Amino acid sequence: MIFTSITFFVFFAIVLVLMALIRSAKGRIWMLLVASYIFYGNWNAHYVLLIFMYGLWGWGLGLAMYNAPTPARKKFYFWLSVTLSLGTLAFFKYANFFGENIARLLELRSWEQVDVVLPVGISFFTFHTMSYLIDLYRGKIGPSRDPIKFFLFVSFFPQLVAGPILRASSFLPQLDRTLRVTWPNFVSGAQLFIGGAIQKSLFADHLSIFVDQVYRSPEIYSAGTLWLAVAAYSMQIFCDFAGYSLMAIGTARILGFELPENFRMPYLARSVADFWHRWHISLSTWLRDYLYIPLGGSRHGPTRTQANMFITMLLGGLWHGASWNFVLWGALHGLALGVHRAWTGWREQRGRVAEPAGPLWSFVGWAATLLFCCLAWIPFRSPSFETTGVYLRGLLPGGDGIAWYHTPTLLILALAVLWHATWQFAPRIVVRLPFRPDELATWPAMLTLGHAILLLILLAPLNTQPFIYFQF
Amino acid sequence: MTEQGARAAQAAPKGIGRVLVRGLLALLVVLGSGEFLVRVFVAGPSPQAYDPEIGYSYRPDSDLFQSKEGFTHLHFNAIGLNDREIAPRDGHCRVLVIGDSYTAALHVQQDLNFTSVAERLDPRLDVINAGRDGLFLGDMHKVAARLIPGLRPDLVIYVISERAVDTDITLPGFEVVVDPRSGSIVDAVMQVEGQETLKRIFGPVLNHSALATRLAAQFKPMIVDAMTQFEVWRRDLGWTGTARAATAVATAPSLSDEEVLAFVFRRFRDQAPAALLYVNGLKYGPHRKAVIAATSLDAQAVAERAAASAGVTILGTGAYLADSLARTGQPPFGFQNALLPGGHLNVTGHEAVGHALVDLVHDMAPELTANCRAP
Numbered sequence: 084m085i086f087t088s089i090t091f092f093v094f095f096a097i098v099l100v101l102m103a104l105i106r107s108a109k110g111r112i113w114m115l116l117v118a119s120y121i122f123y124g125n126w127n128a129h130y131v132l133l134i135f136m137y138g139l140w141g142w143g144l145g146l147a148m149y150n151a152p153t154p155a156r157k158k159f160y161f162w163l164s165v166t167l168s169l170g171t172l173a174f175f176k177y178a179n180f181f182g183e184n185i186a187r188l189l190e191l192r193s194w195e196q197v198d199v200v201l202p203v204g205i206s207f208f209t210f211h212t213m214s215y216l217i218d219l220y221r222g223k224i225g226p227s228r229d230p231i232k233f234f235l236f237v238s239f240f241p242q243l244v245a246g247p248i249l250r251a252s253s254f255l256p257q258l259d260r261t262l263r264v265t266w267p268n269f270v271s272g273a274q275l276f277i278g279g280a281i282q283k284s285l286f287a288d289h290l291s292i293f294v295d296q297v298y299r300s301p302e303i304y305s306a307g308t309l310w311l312a313v314a315a316y317s318m319q320i321f322c323d324f325a326g327y328s329l330m331a332i333g334t335a336r337i338l339g340f341e342l343p344e345n346f347r348m349p350y351l352a353r354s355v356a357d358f359w360h361r362w363h364i365s366l367s368t369w370l371r372d373y374l375y376i377p378l379g380g381s382r383h384g385p386t387r388t389q390a391n392m393f394i395t396m397l398l399g400g401l402w403h404g405a406s407w408n409f410v411l412w413g414a415l416h417g418l419a420l421g422v423h424r425a426w427t428g429w430r431e432q433r434g435r436v437a438e439p440a441g442p443l444w445s446f447v448g449w450a451a452t453l454l455f456c457c458l459a460w461i462p463f464r465s466p467s468f469e470t471t472g473v474y475l476r477g478l479l480p481g482g483d484g485i486a487w488y489h490t491p492t493l494l495i496l497a498l499a500v501l502w503h504a505t506w507q508f509a510p511r512i513v514v515r516l517p518f519r520p521d522e523l524a525t526w527p528a529m530l531t532l533g534h535a536i537l538l539l540i541l542l543a544p545l546n547t548q549p550f551i552y553f554q555f
Numbered sequence: 556m557t558e559q560g561a562r563a564a565q566a567a568p569k570g571i572g573r574v575l576v577r578g579l580l581a582l583l584v585v586l587g588s589g590e591f592l593v594r595v596f597v598a599g600p601s602p603q604a605y606d607p608e609i610g611y612s613y614r615p616d617s618d619l620f621q622s623k624e625g626f627t628h629l630h631f632n633a634i635g636l637n638d639r640e641i642a643p644r645d646g647h648c649r650v651l652v653i654g655d656s657y658t659a660a661l662h663v664q665q666d667l668n669f670t671s672v673a674e675r676l677d678p679r680l681d682v683i684n685a686g687r688d689g690l691f692l693g694d695m696h697k698v699a700a701r702l703i704p705g706l707r708p709d710l711v712i713y714v715i716s717e718r719a720v721d722t723d724i725t726l727p728g729f730e731v732v733v734d735p736r737s738g739s740i741v742d743a744v745m746q747v748e749g750q751e752t753l754k755r756i757f758g759p760v761l762n763h764s765a766l767a768t769r770l771a772a773q774f775k776p777m778i779v780d781a782m783t784q785f786e787v788w789r790r791d792l793g794w795t796g797t798a799r800a801a802t803a804v805a806t807a808p809s810l811s812d813e814e815v816l817a818f819v820f821r822r823f824r825d826q827a828p829a830a831l832l833y834v835n836g837l838k839y840g841p842h843r844k845a846v847i848a849a850t851s852l853d854a855q856a857v858a859e860r861a862a863a864s865a866g867v868t869i870l871g872t873g874a875y876l877a878d879s880l881a882r883t884g885q886p887p888f889g890f891q892n893a894l895l896p897g898g899h900l901n902v903t904g905h906e907a908v909g910h911a912l913v914d915l916v917h918d919m920a921p922e923l924t925a926n927c928r929a930p
Binding site for chain 1: 581586884
């Protein structure tokens with residue numbers, strides 16, 4: 084079920100009516116759980132069992148681990164739960180990838196493909212479950228004794244298929260207070276939803292028309308067109324994913340939940356490290372807390388730190404999909420983070436500030452980061468290594484391909500530049516949104532929201548594109 | 556209360572009545588600016604009128620603005636064709652061209668479409684563009700039957716493409732009626748789709764409001780889905796009338812595509828001297844090179860065999876289009892504001908197809924063109 088579909092609006096309207104009709108807190112939690120399973124089952128009814136199993140072993144093994152009489156038993160339950168979570172993820176997502184590569188490495192006969200449909204959002208609900216189990220093992224949180232609440236944590240529909248990645252420590256306590264739909268939350272959540280829908284339907288979906296065509300056969304286009312597609316895809320993936328996150332946050336807020344912020348204008352970052360503080364924040368913090376730090380973090384000297392960072396980014400890349408292209412994307416970011424860390428360390432050793440201030444440095448840092456991040460998206464988007472190679476060669480000047488400067492793409496990119504410039508130079512305009520309930524009857528609110536809804540209805544592409552991050 | 560909150564509270568109307576009035580006024584402003592923005596940037600009001608035979612046709616003396624593919628302002632003439640007004644016959648060879656969106660050419664200016672190009676290349680020709688976007692193969696003979704008596708063309712050229720061969724004759728609305736005794740086809744016709752009847756109801760609004768036209772286009776898939784679902788329920792619950800079932804003598808699923816096409820082409824030939832122009836799709840390679848796409852070539856082969864069986868001349872445009880790309884470096888399909896090099900014929904493509912059209916006319920009727928009057 085896609086947020087921007089009529090099916091979702093009908094579904095969500097029913098959920099809101101039920102929230103109003105059901106008076107007991109427990110009843111509402113039950114209803115949200117059933118609604119979440121229906122939301123997921125609308126895509127594939129069979130895999131509702133899978134998400135239920137995640138909830139079951141997360142809750143059951145979590146309790147068993149908490150109540151374990153000995154540390155060894157506790158460790159056993161912990162590793163069992165990690166093995167189950169990662170093993171399931173590996174089976175569905177990576178079996179063919181690893182099988183093919185191992186077969187090629189050992190020069191065995193060709194790998195017989197495992198015929199399995201990748202469950203939508205499996206990477207996300209695997210990480211939800213694992214964050215709970217790891218925090219519980221570390222003693223940072225207590226166990227969830229109510230299975231229904233835990234099942235809802237794993238499967239909560241607004242963020243089920245593409246995040247933000249939830250932490251039990253922030254979500255489960257929200258289920259202990261009275262759940263209700265309030266007017267301020269509704270107003271604010273609905274506006275966030277509209278903002279996300281604009282990013283997704285007006286920006287990302289229109290950009291995809293150009294991007295998909297160029298990436299399908301980059302060899303036929305001119306260098307200018309390929310550079311335009313690099314910029315377009317960078318904006319598309321941001322608007323697509325940030326749009327989904329905003330809609331998820333808005334939907335959850337209407338229901339009375341607060342989800343973590345997932346994006347903070349990443350293309351305004353002045354370094355790669357800064358980019359990762361702004362891009363897919365719930366994933367980068369997850370990787371930091373549950374992978375980088377357990378690997379040793381920065382506690383064992385510069386070389387080990389660099390290695391840990393690189394491994395974290397490599398696995399972060401692989402998390403996105405079973406393809407060497409994603410691994411390459413992760414490796415590029417790992418290397419860039421390493422270079423940035425070495426450079427800031429080198430400056431600090433000489434008694435200077437790690438990141439130089441001043442408009443020129445800021446501009447150079449921003450431009451270099453933006454260029455790097457945009458170029459790194461090429462392997463991420465390309466369907467194969469070969470396409471990546473063709474694409475990169477095509478970026479060099481001197482080609483004689485077809486020059487296509489898609490007018491809607493140019494217009495959207497111009498709007499995106501304006502949006503980022505407003506955020507950077509006139510943040511006071513941005514912080515006025517969303518409108519408060521008491522502002523709704525004012526002319527600015529009525530006209531802004533009226534035009535936003537009209538534009539969405541008029542210009543959203545006829546064939547709704549699925550969100551890019553659904554595949555992860 | 557914060558200063559900002561106090562300001563907002565002050566700005567808010569005091570009574571519910573004032574809020575409603577303000578909301579209504581805001582709605583009117585939004586709709587008004589929506590109409591303005593759509594007219595200026597997206598498309599004008601619909602020029603389509605419900606037509607019980609072919610679903611819809613263009614309203615006589617109407618205008619079209621569109622920026623979906625290319626950017627065009629067009630005027631439909633007094634008989635609803637994307638052409639200048641039809642002059643009385645004056646010794647020019649009159650060629651009537653019937654086809655779908657490739658022929659309707661709503662994406663290029665009128666004087667640049669391939670019928671105009673053909674007139675420019677051979678001034679002895681008077682080429683009339685009777686294309687309509689989305690016209691099905693099974694509807695083309697109806698357009699011909701309607702126009703031939705009045706226009707009295709020397710030749711009718713039907714422009715077809717892969718879609719006509721692969722898709723049109725397999726659509727659920729395409730009915731092939733077979734004489735059960737002889738086993739031969741007696742009719743092959745496209746039924747008007749149910750969705751087109753909506754144009755009869757909403758036509759007056761759509762013909763005057765760009766905003767309504769755009770909204771209708773946005774919601775059409777949803778409405779069509781709902782109507783299709785309703786039709787399924789109606790059939791499942793046995794509400795369907797019996798009139799239509801009685802007219803279909805028998806359908807013969809064993810008929811090959813080629814046989815059906817041959818029947819359609821034969822009917823073209825029986826109405827007036829006819830020929831077929833096949834618009835090929837291209838597959839592009841590096842360095843602005845292209846070859847005819849394999850699927851297009853396959854469909855062309857089927858069409859050629861059917862045309863041979865029906866005794867109708869057919870000419871493929873693939874070589875013209877590929878040559879045009881090699882010569883000009885510009886792809887013949889696509890627009891900067893839509894797909895490139897996909898989508899409809901652009902100015903370069905129309906130029907190439909115009910050449911093909913002239914060659915087809917010359918090949919088809921050398922004695923006819925020899926007698927045509929030069930200007």
